[in-house]
Amino acid sequence: MDSSKLKKLSPESTLADLPTYSFRVEPETSGQVVAQQFKAQPQLPGVVIMADQDLIGVISQAKFFERMSQRFSLELYLKRPIQLLPEVATPTVAPLVLPSSCKIGPAVESALGRPSSFAYEPILIRKDHEIYLLDLHDVLLAQTQILGTINKFIEKQHQQTRQLLESLKVEQARTKEYAARLEEEQSETQRVNQILENQQQEMRQQAKRITRLNHRFINISQLLSSEGKKAFEATFMGVSAISKDTDRVFRLGELLERDLEIVDQATHQIEHVSRQVKHLALQASLIVSRSGGQITGFDFITNEINKLGNQAVIANQQVDEIANRFRQRIREVIDAAQSGERTAQSLIQEIQQAETALAQLEALVNEQEGHQGVSAPSPREPMAAISLN
Structure with missing residues (x-):
């Protein structure tokens, strides 16, 4: 064959x-x-x-x-x-x-x-x-060849099997190593997951606290807005009263100045009368001297006129002192009124700025309430500034 x-x-x-x-x-x-x-x-x-x-x-x-x-x-x-x-x-x-x-x-x-x-x-x-x-010999020879081929194939398979077994052992060792690593990674993952869960719980608690703080902030802002407006209204009323009182002080000062002018005129008249009385007393004294003392009772009149002139002078001096003190007090009142007016004007400007900030705060609160579904009173218009003229 x-x-x-x-x-x-x-x-x-x-x-x-x-x-x-x-x-x-x-x-x-x-x-x-x-x-x-x-x-x-x-x-x-x-x-x-x-x-x-x-x-x-x-x-x-x-x-x-x-x-x-x-x-x-x-x-x-x-x-x-x-x-x-x-x-x-x-x-x-x-x-x-x-x-x-x-x-x-x-x-x-x-x-x-x-x-x-x-x-x-x-x-x-x-x-x-x-x-x-x-021929059976050919058949047996062919069978032997086939068996040899099969044996070679089997041997090759055995060799591959041994190689696979060795590879399998290596892979098993790697698998064990991977399993150990996987177990470590799973343990680490569980630890990280626990940490993340704790952090999430803390974040939820913080979110709740922030929500409560937001509600408190909204309530405080609403209260501040309401009470602030009331305080601003009361302040404006006080400023208005100050302005009115200042006007009254100015008017009273003007009236007092006119009265002081009258007092000055009266003082001048008293002074003029006093001079006239002194002149008459002097004339009377001269007449008495020239008559050689023949006019009875005229000395007493002269003395009384002199006394009256002296009292008029003293009264004039006292009135003049009072008028001077009165002028000083009037100047002080006018200065205080002007200072109060400047203070009131400055206070009004600060109140207007505070009202603007309060309006912005109300807008922010309303925006925050819009996000959280909390209703709040509508913001009011800022109060009109009071003019002090």
Whole structure:
């Protein structure tokens, strides 16, 4: 059998992949013709005896020459028809006929399953409606090649299996390492998750505290807005009262100045009268001197006039002092009124600025309430500034 052909065999190979022999004779063919053919082609595994398309029997070359080597066999069978051979006429084992599609392994099992004396007899196969001879030696050689291929494959598989086992051990070690790392990472992840959960809980608590603070801020802002407006209104009323009182002080100052003018005029008149009285007293004294003291009671009148003049002078001085003090007090009142007016104007400006800041605070509170769904009173218009003129 060609070794190059054996290399092409596989466990799926069939009998059709093996070399076959075609040596058929008629039943009437003499044994001498068969013997000559065997001697001419020693590789022939045997001969097939057929009548037209009917299989009569088969005999291997070894069995044929074994029969001919017996005593008297040449005289009995060599020149007589081949069908008279006992192996053909009365076979103890029927020929093994297999289809060409039969795989080599099952064919070997079937051939070796025959009786031991017939185990190595040729196999007949049907191919293309014809019967061919197949040497069992070729079948066994093919089976050996297939088994060798299978063994190599198995060995290769074993080697790959060992490599896989080694790789598996390495991977198992890596898996254990990965598992340990994974366990550590899971533990770390749990710790981080616990920290995150605690942080989230703290954030929720902080959010609640912030919400409460926002509500308190809104309530305080509302209260501050309400009380601030009341305080501003009261302050404006006070400023208005201060402004009115300042106007009254100015008017009273003007009236006092007019009264002081009258007092000054009266003082001037008293002073003038005093001078006139002193002049009359002087004239009376001169008259008395010139009369030589003849006018009785005139001295008493002169003395009284002098006293009256002196009292008028003293009264004039006192009135003048009072008027001076009064002027000083009026100037102080006017200065205080002007200072109060400036203070009131400054206070009004500060209140206006505070009202603006309060309005902005109310807008911020309303915006915050809009986000949190808390209703608040609508902001009021800033109070009109009071003009102090």
